Amino acid sequence: MKNLGSLSYFLDLEVTSSSDGYYLSQAKYASELMSRAGLTNSKIVDSLLEMNVKFLPTDGEPLTNATLYRQLVRSLICLTITRPDISYAVILVSQFMHAPRSTHYIAVLRILQYVKGILFHGLLFSAHSTLDIQAYSNADCVGDLTDRLSTTGYCFSLDHFLISWKNKKRTVVSCSSTEAEYRALADTTSKFSWLRWLLHDMGVPFD
Incomplete structure (x- = not known):
């Protein structure tokens, strides 16, 4: 080595x-x-x-x-x-x-x-952070015209710096835009709980 x-x-x-x-x-x-x-x-x-x-x-x-x-x-x-x-x-x-x-x-x-x-754009992970986590979710209700499935997504930022994100096509057809949004919110909440546990395990203090 x-x-x-x-x-x-x-x-x-x-x-x-x-x-x-x-x-x-x-x-x-x-x-x-x-x-x-x-x-x-x-x-x-x-x-x-x-x-x-x-x-x-x-x-x-x-x-x-x-x-x-x-x-x-x-x-x-x-x-x-x-x-x-x-x-x-x-x-x-x-x-x-x-x-x-x-x-x-x-x-x-x-x-x-x-x-x-925007060739030189990328991700910045700041050395100075207030450890403020924010989460956002959204859904493209029945966005696929072929199978009528929605695409949901979420992202998490730590003091406005992006640290985790995901876009995923659903496997079940949503009956309404409200259902699609709730599915996206459920995914986001589940991921947020896991991310909070991970940061806590790394020694990051949270209330």
């Missing part, structure tokens, strides 16, 4: 440390992803998806070679490690991995164009 010094780059994850804390990003990884998709000189967009867009398995023409589509989506999933803002959009396009079509591929390229505009 030997001392490799301070962590700066590991498995496509860039780590920058300072007196303010740690900053995590994947700018190099995202740049390589742009090159693979042929978007190095493309324009950027300021939104992940077109407004009120809904995808169907039959949208567009079948791709003659779906390999690139699958590679790009898998890479985008890895990119959500430091870019939770793209999680929902990535979940949508990942549902068509088995038989992607031209419309789905265009959506993947749009996500990449969005990432290109």
Whole structure:
């Protein structure tokens, strides 16, 4: 064993440390992803998806070679490690991995164009915190037009710095938007209890 010094780059994850804390990003990884998709000189967009867009398995023409589509989506999933803002959009396009079509591929390229505009964004874990935990939840009621399933999500921040998040497609159809929201809230509450226990076990004081 030997001392490799301070962590700066590991498995496509860039780590920058300072007196303010740690900053995590994947700018190099995202740049390589742009090159693979042929978007190095493309324009950027300021939104992940077109407004009120809904995808169907039959949208567009079948791709003659779906390999690139699958590679790009898998890479985008890895990119959500430091870019939770793209999680929902990535979940949508990942549902068509088995038989992607031209419309789905265009959506993947749009996500990449969005990432290109904010290439150096990432996560900051501050060295100074009031240990104030906040939780947020939301639900896309009956968002999938094919199976009528909803997508729920939550995120947790510690003194306004994001520490945990998740987006998940439900396995049971919600009968109303209220039910979908309650399911999302139940998931969030369960996760909050686990996170509170974990931080307490690490010695973080809570009332």
